[in-house]
Amino acid sequence: MKASAILSEVVRDLTSGTARAALYGFLLAAIVAGLALVDQRAVASILDDARAFRAAGSAVSVLESRAAISAQRCAALEEVPGVTGAGAVRDGGTVTALALPAANLAVHEVTPGILDLLSNITTVTPGSDPIAAGVWLTDDLANTLGATPGATLALSTGDVPVTGVFTWPDDGRDRQFGFSVLAPVPAVGTFTGCMAEAWPADDLLPSLLQFTSAASGAETADQRMFQLNGTRGAVMDTEAQLSARPTRWAAATAAVAALGIGYVAARTRRLEIAAALHAKVSRPDIAWIHLLQVLAWTIAAGLITTALVTWNARAAFPTPWTTGWLIGLRVIGAAILTPAVGTLLGIIPTRESHLFRYFKNR
DSSP states (O other), X not given: OOHHHHHHHHHHHHHHTTTOHHHHHHHHHHHHHHHHHHHHXXXXXXXXXXXXXXXXXXXXXXXXEEEEEEHHHHHHGGGSTTEEEEEEEEEEEEEEETTEEEEEEEEEEEOHHHHHHHHHHSOEEEOSSTTSSSEEEEHHHHHHHTOOTTOEEEETTEEEEEEEEEOOOOSSSOGGGTTOEEEEOOSOSEEEEEEEEESSOOTTHHHHHHTXXXXXXXXXXXXXXXXXXXXXXXXXXXXXXXXXXXXXXHHHHHHXXXXXXXXXXXXXXHXXXXXXXXXXXXXXXXXXXXXXXXXXXXXXXXXXXXXXXHHHHHHHSOSSTHHHHHHHHHHHHHHSSHHHHHHHHHHTTOOGGGHHHHHHTO
C-alpha cells in the first residue's frame, strides 16, 4: 500500500470509531495519570515530612561543655560536606529592657554561624545589615517590646540596634533561645556550646561535634550531647523512605498496563486483521496502520496526563515544582511507547488461516 492509502485507512478507522481510539486513549490516560498522581503525592508527603523535620530543628545536634568549646573548631564544621550550619554559643548574662524593667532578659553570645543555622530551622526577619553590631530577638520578645528589625532597643546597658528577629516556636525544641536576646560575637575563644546541622540528617554529626571540645580527662564528664528537637525522631532518612515508598513501581506498572492496552487493542481486531491478510494486504502495512492509530490515542493520552501531572506538581510541591513534574513525567515516559509494542505483539500471532475461527468466535 502507498503511504497515502495507509494514512487514509488510519483516518477512516479513527473517525468511524473502528479503532476505538477514544476508549483506549481514555483508559490509558486514566491508568497512567492515576499512577503518576499517586506517586507524586507519595513523594510530596515524604518531602513535606523532611521539611518539617528540618524546620523543627530535629537535624541539629548540640554539644554543651562547661569546660571549653573551641569557637574556631565549631565554625570549621561548616566546611564539612553535608553540614549546613554550625556556630558556638555561650552565656552572656542578663540585661534589662527599659520598656520591660521588671524582667531580666537572658543574653546568649553567638558566633555568626548560629545566624546561618537559624535561617535553616526557623523564620528569620533580618534588618538591612543582619551582620552589623547589634542584637537578635525572638519574635515573642520583639512583639512584647514593640521592636522591629532596624529599630533601636533601649537596654540598661545602652541603646543597641535590632539587627534581626527570629521565631522560636514551642514545638519540642530546646528552649535555650526562647524569649531571649542573641548577641553576635566573633568566632574566637572558648564557648560553652556548639550547635550544628547536617542536611540530609546524618547520625555521624554527634561524632563530628566531639572534635570541637577542648575538654580532657574528668572535664568530659561535664559534656552533654543532645538533639535540638527530638519530637520527630532521631534521624530522617529521606532517601531510604523514597526508595521504599509503595508507589516506587508506578512507572513499571504504567508500562505494563499500557502494554496490555496496546495488546488488547490489536487482539480485539484480529478478525479485521485476518480479513486484511486474506485480501493480500501485507503484514507490514497492517502493522503501520495499527501503529499509527495507536500513536494517535497514545499522544492524546500523553497530553492529558502531562497537563494533570503539571497541575499536581504545582499544587503538591514547593518551589521548584519541577521536581514533582519530573516524577510524573517518569511514569508517563515509561508508558508512552509500550502500547505500540503491545499492538505489535497482538498482530504477530494473528493468522489468515484463523479467519473463519475468528469469524465464528466474534
